[in-house]
Amino acid sequence: MIIGTAGHIDHGKTALIGALTGVDTDRLKEEKARGISIDLGFAYLPTEAGILGFIDVPGHERFIHTMLAGASGIDFALVVVAADDGVMPQTREHLAILDLLGVSHGIVALAKADLADPARRAAVSAGIAAALAGTALEGAPILAVSARTGEGIAELRAALVAAAASFAAERQSGRFRLSVDRSFALSGAGTVVTGTVVSGAVAVGDRVTVSPSGLAARVRSIHAQNRPAERGSAGDRCALNLAGDGVSAQAIARGDVVLDPSLHAPTDRIDASLRVLATETKPLGTWFPARLHHGAVEVGARVVPLDAEALLPGAEGRVQLVLERPIAAAVRDRFVLRDTSARRTIGGGRFIDLRAPARKRRTPERLAVIDAAAEADPVAALAGLVELPPYHLDLDAFARDRALAAEAPAALASALGLVTLAAGGITFALSAARWTALRAEIVDRLAAYHAANPDLAGLGVEKLRMELAVRLPKPAFLVALARLAQEGVLAVEGAWVRLAGHEVRLAERDERLWEVVAPMLAGPERFRPPRVRDIAGRLGEPEADIRRLFKLLSRLGKVDEVAHDHFFLRPVVSAMVGYAEALASGGEFSAAAFRDRIEGEAGTGEHAVGRKVAIQILEFFDRHGVTLRRGDLRRINRHRLDLFGPAERSASDEGAAKITAPSEGRDAEESYLR
Structure with missing residues (x-):
């Protein structure tokens, strides 16, 4: 149990701890010279109920900030009021602070009792009771003591031991946090920090982070309750010997928190x-x-x-x-x-x-979100939050901000029956009811879109996401679509999504025409296919009919219009995205390098791509955000690489050419013309 003193300056707090433990907590030269506590002092008392840790705080109004640093980590308050002075301003302020910090266990020592007669003791005790009224310490016992004569010291010690024996300190199962109140260098050991373990536990060898600076460290050794230990737990007063790059007494200050690295989020x-x-x-x-x-x-x-x-x-x-x-x-x-x-x-x-x-x-x-988050029980808080806009949350961040145990996210999801979507190192969670509603809304919107656009392959993934009532972040939405695809509800094809049963077919004449046109866009010519007018001329078809066919095929995701009336097969465009990605692996690339890369696949001569076509292709990528141009150089936008489907490498270009070995293409063309 950690016991913290409270009370006005010169009321005998330090002397009382000395009488109880035999330790003078005034360690600074100035403290001894002035006879008052300036900084926090510490003492330990081995008892049959375990080791009692004492934090002695200053009583001077100028050092209330130091008092707060010590009081924030205590389990039990030892309020000291001098019998000759009675309740004083800092007595009242310390009591108010203890109340605000939620310290509800304590005892009042009527110190310097040898200086007061029974009447005075009674009057001061009445004043103490009045000062405690309305606070969490209301009704705390009052014991008369004297550090000088020894009166009441044994009784006070017995009362503290009894409190420690029955005291049920809150032992959180959460992750480790220690609030640093001292940082110093110890000869032969290195950097040592002291403080009270607020939650969780730490062991020798653990990796920790000093927050908010983010300094990484390793625990070399531990003293818990002033004794060497392999482990320190919530409620323990600990000294940690830390090691690591940049770790020094100057790099860690009072107020920093040593914690589990997963909790570092200032x-x-x-x-x-x-x-x-x-x-x-x-x-x-x-x-x-x-x-x-x-x-x-x-x-x-x-x-x-x-x-x-x-x-x-x-x-x-x-x-x-x-x-x-x-x-x-x-x-x-x-x-x-x-x-x-x-x-x-x-x-x-x-x-x-x-x-x-x-x-x-x-x-x-x-304000509704704040009300839900204010629930003390994490399960109740989470249950309320997932029912409020945006109807989903980062489950890992929720557990982190409450310093819950590492296994808490899975346990919380199980307790509430949440649906979780893991994407990009984040676990998004939403209620089962919201998931069911989201699933139904996706199906309804796709069905309506197919009914209005029967000749289109599907709806854009991002457009669908933005139209839904529950707007998941893009990574989570892609995971949701993948889950629905696994269930057979829908299909995702590149940047498009459709219901599993939806299929677009060309009219019979368009299908026959496409069988002839497709080989013209593949094979050796795939990186420089003929334009609409060239195809129309070869086949003797009106340009308008060829153009209409290509527009329909573009909506079906089979071709892409790279430049005006210049259409490429989708697998070829995907392959070219792959070439650009490979060129950008070293940073930026030029149009000439891209041209050379494609010609390395297509060859030179009559099938050479040329600078003009290479630039048209890159400008097409620019328009769609696949590449980002800076002067004459370009770099890849990796967030758009899936726009034209999985990027294919040259080894798989045969897939595009397979539609069309050149001889097959000529045979089909001649058959069509006949």
Whole structure:
């Protein structure tokens, strides 16, 4: 159990810990010279209930920020009030901070009891009870103690041991996080950081990340509760000896968080719930400046009320916190706000959403998302979120932001019967009902499209995605289509999608004409096929009829009009995309290099492609976003490589030529002319 002191300056916190543990927690030279605590002090007490860890915090108002760094990691509060002074300003502020941090277990030590008679003790005890009223520590026992005479020390120790024996510290099964409150270099060991393990566990040899900097490190050794250990768990006070490139005491600061690498996702804009202390004299309006304390970190923040234009003293509401710099945090973490002059505590609350938007933060839709995310139970929160626009979410990010265990995404999906779509390293999730509705809408839209366009092969994938009520990100949508294709519901052909039963057939005359024309576009001429007028002249057909046929074939995805009246077979276009991709493997490429690559496949002489045709092909790719031009050079846009189907390499060009060995082409042409 981690015990943290609280109380006014010079009320005997450090002396009391010394009487309990035999350790003087004032370690700094200035602390000993001035007789007051300036930084955090630490002591440990082995007992029959385990090792009790003590965090001694400063009581001076100037060091409240240091007090917050220590108080944020405690399980049990030891509130110290001097019998000769009674409740003082920092006593009240410390009590308010403990309340905002949710510390509900504690005991009050009426210190320096040797300086007060029974009447004085009774009066101060009454004042303490009044100060505790309305806080999470209301009704906490009060014990009279004296570090000088030893009065009550044994009783206090026994009370702490009893509390530790029955104390059920929240042992999260989540991933590892340790809030750093000290970082120093130790001779013979290297860099050491200390802090309280907030969640999960860490073992010697583990790889960790220091957030928000992203510094990678390895755990060389561990001290848990002031003893060498192979493992540290949630609630333990730990010292970690870290190693790695760039790891140094100067590279890691108080307020950093050492965590499981998968949790590294700093944020500087957070939606939260905030309770303003009744002691505030003015409402908190939009862009109210404050200092945010979370764990051991302190950072400047602006407060934007979300429920109204201002948040009144004593009220609680939803706010957005815009930070000066990113911090490492988790949903449901507690925080405290103080004024910018560091003179008073304003309020505190819990983080709700670490990925808050900069725009439309007060819309009813956004507030509904915040309400759902505010649920403490991850299952309840997730169940609410997937039923709100956009009706899907990143399941891995949801578990990460709550520091849940690595197996949590799969467990959550199973508990709620979610449909998951894994794409690009992200697991998208939506409810079974939304998936069923999405599936039905896709089928209905494709059926309607086929009914209106019976001569077209299908609907564009991106056009279909943008028309649906549940608009999945493109990678997830492609996975969804692939899943429906596996079920036999539809078919995906390059950038087009159709119902599985939909088939477009040419009219009988067009089919016979295509049988003759197709060989003309393949074989040796495939990279420089004849134009519409040339084909019409060979066959004695009107140009308009040949052009109409090609337009229909283009909609069917069999040919592409690379230039005006210049049509290429789709497999040939796909192969040329492959050539461009290969040329771009080294960066950018020129039109001359592309021409040479094609001529290497087609040969020179009468079938040579030439610069003009090569440029027409590349300009066609430019128009469709397959290539991106910069001056005389081009590079590949890999997001558009599938536009004309899987890119084929030269070894498979025979597939395009197979329609048409040259002799077969001439025989078919002669037969048609006869």
